[in-house]
Amino acid sequence: MLAALAAAGCSMARAESSGIDATAAYVQQPTGRTTVGYLDIRNNGGPDRLLSVTTSAGGSVVFRAPARTGVAPVLMRTVPDIPIPADSTVQLIPNSYHLLITGAGPMQGGKDITLRLTFARAGTITVLALVTNPESGGGSYFLN
Numbered sequence: 394m395l396a397a398l399a400a401a402g403c404s405m406a407r408a409e410s411s412g413i414d415a416t417a418a419y420v421q422q423p424t425g426r427t428t429v430g431y432l433d434i435r436n437n438g439g440p441d442r443l444l445s446v447t448t449s450a451g452g453s454v455v456f457r458a459p460a461r462t463g464v465a466p467v468l469m470r471t472v473p474d475i476p477i478p479a480d481s482t483v484q485l486i487p488n489s490y491h492l493l494i495t496g497a498g499p500m501q502g503g504k505d506i507t508l509r510l511t512f513a514r515a516g517t518i519t520v521l522a523l524v525t526n527p528e529s530g531g532g533s534y535f536l537n
Contacts, residue, residue, distance in 0.1 A: 452497030
């Protein structure tokens with residue numbers, strides 16, 4: 394599985410003692426001052442919360458979530474953290490929780506950046522995120 398993820402330009406990070414895995418991370422190449430990031434977080438342990446994320450490209454990261462569920466169009470709001478329930482997978486995807494990255498340095502499509510995820514219980518883990526370019530067809534969420 395790790396070889397397949399590496400070949401796809403993605404990686405997996407694990408907080409060994411906590412049972413937190415982060416996989417399928419990608420960030421869209423910025424077209425302005427902001428961009429978005431997505432990933433899957435698997436929690437094989439007790440409940441936790443994602444408290445913060447930093448990137449190797451700099452900038453600031455906030456968490457976005459739907460203001461109300463089941464309403465179209467989806468209106469987003471900033472939230473202080475992301476709950477990671479016990480024994481579950483949380484997908485950070487466009488119409489749900491996701492990362493909003495503002496003011497980062499240059500990111501090139503097809504290259505990786507590093508995301509450092511800090512959890513309330515699991516501590517900090519690092520995962521590589523593939524930078525995708527939606528304009529060239531590199532923006533599909535094929536790992537979802």
